[in-house]
Amino acid sequence: MAFELPELPWAKDALAPHISPETIDYHYGKHHQAYVNNLNNLVKGTDLEGKSLEEVVRSSEGGVFNNAAQVWNHTFYWHSMKPGGGGEPTGKVAELIKSSFGGYAEFRKEFAQAAATQFGSGWAWLVADGDKLEIVKTPNAETPLTTSKKPLLTIDVWEHAYYIDYRNARPTYIDTFLDHLVNWDFANQNLG
Ligand code: MN3
Numbered sequence: 001m002a003f004e005l006p007e008l009p010w011a012k013d014a015l016a017p018h019i020s021p022e023t024i025d026y027h028y029g030k031h032h033q034a035y036v037n038n039l040n041n042l043v044k045g046t047d048l049e050g051k052s053l054e055e056v057v058r059s060s061e062g063g064v065f066n067n068a069a070q071v072w073n074h075t076f077y078w079h080s081m082k083p084g085g086g087g088e089p090t091g092k093v094a095e096l097i098k099s100s101f102g103g104y105a106e107f108r109k110e111f112a113q114a115a116a117t118q119f120g121s122g123w124a125w126l127v128a129d130g131d132k133l134e135i136v137k138t139p140n141a142e143t144p145l146t147t148s149k150k151p152l153l154t155i156d157v158w159e160h161a162y163y164i165d166y167r168n169a170r171p172t173y174i175d176t177f178l179d180h181l182v183n184w185d186f187a188n189q190n191l192g
Contacts (some may be wrong), residue, residue: 069141
């Protein structure tokens with residue numbers, strides 16, 4: 001069974017005006033789809049064919065890893081956002097943000113800084129190490145899925161994520177993500 005491009009969790013115009021349908025058309029319809037296509041071509045006829053996406057991410061390197069991890073990271077990113085999201089968290093993740101960072105304001109500052117200072121392409125993540133939450137940034141396709149830490153939330157800071165809507169203004173995109181898009185329900189689900 002070949003890997004498939006997963007459905008988006010919302011309509012492609014649902015995040016407007018913060019993220020435009022044009023960005024979704026390119027980012028999901030072209031970039032995410034290309035990672036799926038590349039991955040299928042790369043694993044065809046190898047012993048990775050038929051393994052789960054998570055297994056491939058955890059057991060591969062080079063081009064296979066880059067494409068598999070990018071398929072997984074993008075699906076995780078779409079679910080990290082929702083229409084009408086953003087702002088202060090609720091539920092267990094809110095408690096753990098308070099105990100781990102001191103409060104939402106401190107978390108927000110640290111997350112925004114990690115996302116803004118990831119040099120070149122990559123990702124910023126909120127992860128859980130037991131009951132301790134941490135912010136990590138990863139270059140290119142690197143993902144906390146290969147570590148013992150549990151990913152809760154991510155922002156894509158590759159230029160293709162924001163260039164159509166924000167041009168070079170990555171910090172504005174990051175602020176918008178935090179204030180209008182973050183899906184805290186997803187982060188709480190991932191805490192499990
Ligand atoms: Mn991307």
